[in-house]
Amino acid sequence: MYKKDVRGELILGNKTYGDITNDILRSQETKAPLWWWLAFGGFFILMTIGLGYYVPLTITKGIGMWGNNNQVVWGWAIINFVWWIGIGHAGTAFSIFLLVFRQKWRTSINRAAEAMTVFAVLAAGLFPAIHVGRPWDEMFIFPYGPNSRGLWVNFNSPLLWDVFAILTYLTTSAIFWYIGMLPDFATIADRSKGLKKKVFKAVSLGWVGKMSSWRKFEDTLVILGGLAMPLVIAVHSIVSTDFAAGVLPGWHETIFPPFFVVGAIFSGFSMVVTLMVLIRKAFKLEDYVTDDHFDAIARIITFVSLIMGSAYLIELFVAWYSGNTFETYVFDENYLKGHYASPYWWMLIFNAFLPQLFWFKKVRRNLLLIFLITIGVNIGMWLERYNIVVPPMAEDFLPAGWFKYSPTIVDKWVYLGTIGLFGVGVMLFIRFIPMMAMNELKQQAKRQTGLKPDEKDLKMYKKIVGDE
Amino acid sequence: MSRLIAVYNDDEKLMAAADRLADAKAPVEEVITPFVIEELLHKFHVKSNIPFLGFLYGVLGVTSVFAALYYTFVVDYPLNIGGKPNLSLTFVVLMFIGTVLITVLATVGTFFHQDRLYPWKKSDFHYQGMNDDKMVFLIDNSKLNDDMRKKVISIFEETGAEVIEEVK
Numbered sequence: 001m002y003k004k005d006v007r008g009e010l011i012l013g014n015k016t017y018g019d020i021t022n023d024i025l026r027s028q029e030t031k032a033p034l035w036w037w038l039a040f041g042g043f044f045i046l047m048t049i050g051l052g053y054y055v056p057l058t059i060t061k062g063i064g065m066w067g068n069n070n071q072v073v074w075g076w077a078i079i080n081f082v083w084w085i086g087i088g089h090a091g092t093a094f095s096i097f098l099l100v101f102r103q104k105w106r107t108s109i110n111r112a113a114e115a116m117t118v119f120a121v122l123a124a125g126l127f128p129a130i131h132v133g134r135p136w137d138e139m140f141i142f143p144y145g146p147n148s149r150g151l152w153v154n155f156n157s158p159l160l161w162d163v164f165a166i167l168t169y170l171t172t173s174a175i176f177w178y179i180g181m182l183p184d185f186a187t188i189a190d191r192s193k194g195l196k197k198k199v200f201k202a203v204s205l206g207w208v209g210k211m212s213s214w215r216k217f218e219d220t221l222v223i224l225g226g227l228a229m230p231l232v233i234a235v236h237s238i239v240s241t242d243f244a245a246g247v248l249p250g251w252h253e254t255i256f257p258p259f260f261v262v263g264a265i266f267s268g269f270s271m272v273v274t275l276m277v278l279i280r281k282a283f284k285l286e287d288y289v290t291d292d293h294f295d296a297i298a299r300i301i302t303f304v305s306l307i308m309g310s311a312y313l314i315e316l317f318v319a320w321y322s323g324n325t326f327e328t329y330v331f332d333e334n335y336l337k338g339h340y341a342s343p344y345w346w347m348l349i350f351n352a353f354l355p356q357l358f359w360f361k362k363v364r365r366n367l368l369l370i371f372l373i374t375i376g377v378n379i380g381m382w383l384e385r386y387n388i389v390v391p392p393m394a395e396d397f398l399p400a401g402w403f404k405y406s407p408t409i410v411d412k413w414v415y416l417g418t419i420g421l422f423g424v425g426v427m428l429f430i431r432f433i434p435m436m437a438m439n440e441l442k443q444q445a446k447r448q449t450g451l452k453p454d455e456k457d458l459k460m461y462k463k464i465v466g467d468e
Numbered sequence: 469m470s471r472l473i474a475v476y477n478d479d480e481k482l483m484a485a486a487d488r489l490a491d492a493k494a495p496v497e498e499v500i501t502p503f504v505i506e507e508l509l510h511k512f513h514v515k516s517n518i519p520f521l522g523f524l525y526g527v528l529g530v531t532s533v534f535a536a537l538y539y540t541f542v543v544d545y546p547l548n549i550g551g552k553p554n555l556s557l558t559f560v561v562l563m564f565i566g567t568v569l570i571t572v573l574a575t576v577g578t579f580f581h582q583d584r585l586y587p588w589k590k591s592d593f594h595y596q597g598m599n600d601d602k603m604v605f606l607i608d609n610s611k612l613n614d615d616m617r618k619k620v621i622s623i624f625e626e627t628g629a630e631v632i633e634e635v636k
């Protein structure tokens with residue numbers, strides 16, 4: 001009775017605890033396959049060219065190297081920043097929301113999602129850092145005392161909140177990720193030799209899985225999770241306020257904070273799925289990342305896609321309902337049928353229409369379709385940020401000032417460089433860190449074979465289903 | 469320190485032993501498992517004060533961030549931004565973020581401190597496989613009298629311990 005489970009079995013193949021360790025660590029205990037070297041090399045080249053040449057070029061020559069102009073003062077940098085931050089919410093959205101809501105199916109996927117968060121936030125952080133134009137003056141952002149400047153920083157500005165929010169988010173998610181890995185690092189240290197053993201011994205901080213340690217470990221993770229959950233909402237709300245506090249038509253909207261948060265979860269979940277499809281295929285982890293997992297994520301993506309679609313409709317409706325000429329121009333003229341109709345319609349197709357295919361079970365169970373749709377969502381979410389940033393600025397109040405925006409080669413390479421950074425991070429992650437939380441998988445395996453049900457769970461189950 | 473240890477490779481057997489040891493009021497020092505077994509923690513009433521301390525850090529965070537904002541923005545250098553009040557609701561945003569940062573760092577610091585976790589730490593006990601699939605009972609020999617010792621060993625044997633041995 002108790003074993004009736006909505007999600008089916010989350011670990012297939014009657015694994016023993018030892019099997020789980022062997023399966024998950026196989027990727028790092030065997031030689032790296034050719035595809036890994038090729039992918040790593042490709043991302044490394046992108047990173048080197050983008051961050052090693054074009055970022056220094058931007059810093060030494062200035063923001064004039066970008067496509068930004070007097071009319072469109074924010075370009076690819078802010079688009080990419082918001083896009084990466086959105087993806088960076090994958091870890092927290094996935095791992096922590098599902099932890100707090102006690103969704104056990106997070107287990108196989110949370111580690112990879114958390115890793116993505118850290119790399120994506122690093123990639124995101126680069127853009128504001130170089131966008132200020134004079135990175136050597138960045139200490140002025142921090143309130144280190146008024147003596148040298150005669151005043152404090154403006155604590156009422158969303159741009160300042162952003163600095164603190166993102167640094168706090170990066171710190172919290174990196175710590176959450178690391179703490180969760182301590183027991184797994186100890187496992188690796190036990191099984192390895194030489195330098196590897198020394199390194200993993202050091203990073204596992206001498207972890208021993210005592211009862212008292214597990215209690216503290218669990219309590220710490222829940223506290224971190226509980227704090228990080230509202231932090232995600234705060235971070236992306238603040239990012240949205242960077243825009244919403246402006247007076248530009250198309251930016252000045254009260255719907256922005258929830259709209260941005262949901263968008264972030266949308267792109268984050270999609271990126272997790274995209275990568276998990278590849279990881280599952282590459283490392284033959286079908287027993288751990290089951291079709292039921294993808295089914296569950298696809299359902300969430302469908303739901304979030306509906307919210308996104310409604311938000312787009314609300315924007316259009318409010319623009320029309322406001323009767324404001326400028327607002328109406330941006331939405332009803334420019335987006336729907338004007339110069340920027342093409343990115344707008346593609347955004348609608350990728351974000352609002354295509355994910356609706358997940359209503360069909362056949363699509364939710366087809367890995368190729370899931371992969372393609374989630375790639376589409378990531379492209380769609382990039383286009384959404386493009387639509388928010390560029391068209392309202394390019395064609396705003398005074399037609400005399402209208403100006404076209406196009407990115408330069410430097411813009412493009414800095415973006416490719418961050419993709420390289422993210423890719424290199426993910427590649428190193430799948431090679432050197434256990435891709436799935438082994439200790440949590442073992443807990444899940446135990447739950448499945450079941451000693452006896454937890455009394456709390458049993459009580460809740462009886463309440464819902466009855467006594468039969 | 470000399471200890472009596474019993475190694476299991478099956479959590480059902482481990483729990484059977486745990487039930488009987490708890491009933492016999494055996495002086496179990498620790499149980500080492502490769503993953504958290506909630507039932508075990510309930511059985512031995514393992515508690516931590518980290519949630520309470522986390523709450524305290526939160527309170528400390530809110531008050532200290534508010535004090536810092538109040539000092540800089542209201543007392544030390546009030547800016548006139550369109551005549552708006554200096555003490556404003558916008559403080560809430562930074563108060564929240566600052567509180568999260570302080571609480572996270574302090575909670576993790578407490579966890580590391582209480583559990584004595586630091587790089588290159590030499591753990592005081594190690595059994596090969598304890599982080600993989602083995603579960604180990606540790607019993608401090610100095611707390612065992614002869615009767616209890618016999619009882620404990622018979623419980624281990626009857627519940628199917630893989631290894632029962634003395635270690636230093």
